[in-house]
Amino acid sequence: MNIVYAIVLAALAYYAWWDILGPTFTLAFRPLVSGFFAGLIVGDVRTGLLIGGTLELMALGVYTYGGATIPEYSVGAILGTYFGKTQGFAVGLALAIPAALLLTQVDVIQRTLNFVFVHRADTYAEAGDQKGFDRMMAWFSHMIWGFSRAIPVFLAVAFGQPIVQAITSFFNTYPWIDKGITVAGGVLPALGFAMLLKIMPVQKYPAFLLIGFVLFAYLKMPLVGIAIAAVAITLVYMSIKYRTAEA
């Protein structure tokens, strides 16, 4: 019976992430929703509501802004509900939180591994192969995200509480792994921005880049404010530049 729960709950974890990557129909990556679904599956909706609701209030307003990594509360809610049903709410919650934090590290790694898809995509583009690209997108593009959640859920449910505690104590014994991955997760978006800057005329217009930097770094301006200022500065620049042409 454990193995059936392990498979169905792993499928739920997979669905939760495909949902936010794609259709965003149920927002199942939020612990309120994934806890509820897990409760329906294990036949204990009440525990699902309590675990999911508790985690949701902890995670309120916590989202992956700009691709930042956050605790994996949906997996926490699924495992918390499963273990909470048999061993009580307190045990479920006590397991849900470390599980959510542990999976944060897995998330940094899987977000990196997904680069295989962009490189495959480049190859398809060079060959003009739309069919191959479409096939990759439809069948494989969500797999690393999905399985990075589904496999831990499967293992935890199939092998039970000892495996979760063993992994947690491993990371507690070697905190440097955790710290290293967290810092690396903050540095990696630099590559994305560097790729973007490479295709833009940075050397021709360095002043605009500097203005944006100063507005954020010194004036702590929110991005919307920077965007409005950017429009204003560009309007001024362009009206001066094209004045003679329009006169």
Next chain:
Amino acid sequence: MATAVGKIKLTRSDLMGAFWRYIWLFQCGWNYERMQSVGYCYTILPILKKLHPDPEEFKKRFLGNLDFFNTNPVVGAPVILGGHIALEEAGASLETTEGFKVGLMGPLAGVGDTLVWGIYNSIIMSIGASMALGGSVLGPILAIVLVFFPYLGVRYWQFFWAYRQGTSLVASLGGGIIGRVTEFATLVGLTVIGGFAVSIVKLAVAWQPAITTTVAGKAATTTIAIQTQLDAILPLMLPVLVTALAYWLLKRGWSPIAVLGVLFAIGFIGGAIGFFG
């Protein structure tokens, strides 16, 4: 610009096809290197295919639309997609459509993240969670209903609104406007990236060396907060430096995977030994 471009017209089913591709898979394959790029390209690809019958032009556009892209997927992305399709149909160059995407993605990411995640979700989720904690199944059900219908509606509306706006803008101003639009979008984009990049890239020195000196015969220990010193010279100096390093390596012809390795090594080793934090 290819000669046939701008003559082919899109039908409603072409637009709906792109819209559903966006719905099913927009952020799939999300990664640190180019973020939403593959999902964006997947959405727009049948449109590119139809509008660019010349295989070489199609390949160029296919490859061009795999560049870095990231914005809010719910409020933001549909506007860019709809507007881009209109520009594409009007015969805009790849430089124009890229400038349009780059110019809008940063500002819309800021607006969309605040509206969707920060405000709307926080309201419905806190109501849902408190009902759930009271033991009511209506809590999560209410949250799901308030996600399903409004999210779908707002995405559909933005997509077609931006498409209509883009079409009428190009029609009323003529083809000459495209060059100006490109320049405008590029400059706005560069300004926004100047702030956006350092708001996302995170790196700071955690190490605080303790120095013991003898002052008037007594040992005195002072710790030096290196990050505070760096902030006094230039705030966000380290995010600027790692982004500049990545840019410089790419310019020198390094592959993105090699640069990824370098950045990961800096972050992981620095974090593991406690130098960065």
